[in-house]
Amino acid sequence: MAKYDLYKFLREELKFSSNNLVTRPSGQAIRERIERDIEKEAEGAVIALDFSKIGVIDYSCADEIVAKLVSRLLSGEYGDKYLLLAGLNENQKENIEVALERKDLAVMADTRDGKRVVLGELNNYLRDTLDFIVKRRTVTSKDLSDSRKLEANTSGTRLLNLHKKRLVKRAEEMRNDGRIWVYELL
Numbered sequence: 001m002a003k004y005d006l007y008k009f010l011r012e013e014l015k016f017s018s019n020n021l022v023t024r025p026s027g028q029a030i031r032e033r034i035e036r037d038i039e040k041e042a043e044g045a046v047i048a049l050d051f052s053k054i055g056v057i058d059y060s061c062a063d064e065i066v067a068k069l070v071s072r073l074l075s076g077e078y079g080d081k082y083l084l085l086a087g088l089n090e091n092q093k094e095n096i097e098v099a100l101e102r103k104d105l106a107v108m109a110d111t112r113d114g115k116r117v118v119l120g121e122l123n124n125y126l127r128d129t130l131d132f133i134v135k136r137r138t139v140t141s142k143d144l145s146d147s148r149k150l151e152a153n154t155s156g157t158r159l160l161n162l163h164k165k166r167l168v169k170r171a172e173e174m175r176n177d178g179r180i181w182v183y184e185l186l
Contacts, residue, residue, distance in 0.1 A: 007053035021057040027064025052087025062099040085109035129158045138184040
C-alpha cells in the first residue's frame with residue numbers, strides 16, 4: 001500500500017505552515033500532486049491518502065481532492081488502482097462525506113480510532129455486503145450466498161458492483177471447483 005502524507009504534500013506544494021486544507025485552489029494543487037504520484041504506482045495499487053496530520057478540510061477542498069479523485073478513478077483515468085482514506089477525524093469525515101454524497105460517490109476510509117468505514121453514497125444492500133467483507137476480509141460469491149441466503153447471481157452482482165466502485169479488490173483464483181473470483185478488503 002502506498003501512503004500519501006497530505007500534510008507533506010501541503011507543505012511541499014503550497015509552502016503552507018498551516019495544517020488545514022481549505023479553498024478550492026489549494027485542493028486543486030494537492031489533487032494534481034496526488035495525480036502525478038498515482039501515475040507512478042503499479043496496477044492494482046492501493047493508495048492511502050493520510051489525513052492524520054491535517055486539521056480541517058473544508059467542503060470545497062474535500063470536493064476538489066477526494067470527490068474528483070474518486071470520480072476519475074471510477075472513469076478509469078488512473079488504471080486499476082484503489083483509494084483509501086486514512087487517519088480521518090470526525091470533522092474531516094463529515095465534510096468529505098457531504099462532498100461524496102453530492103456526487104453519488106463512495107470511498108473506503110480508516111478513522112483515527114481504527115474503524116474501517118465507507119463514506120459517501122452506497123445503497124443498503126451494498127453496505128450490507130461491504131460490512132460482510134469488512135468482517136471476513138476476503139469472500140467469494142458462494143460465501144455471500146450462503147451467509148445471506150442469496151441466489152448466486154445476486155451475490156455475484158453485489159460483489160462485482162462493489163469492485164466497480166473500487167471499494168474492494170478482486171482476484172481470480174483456481175480452486176477445486178475451478179476458477180472463482182475472490183473479493184478482498186482494501
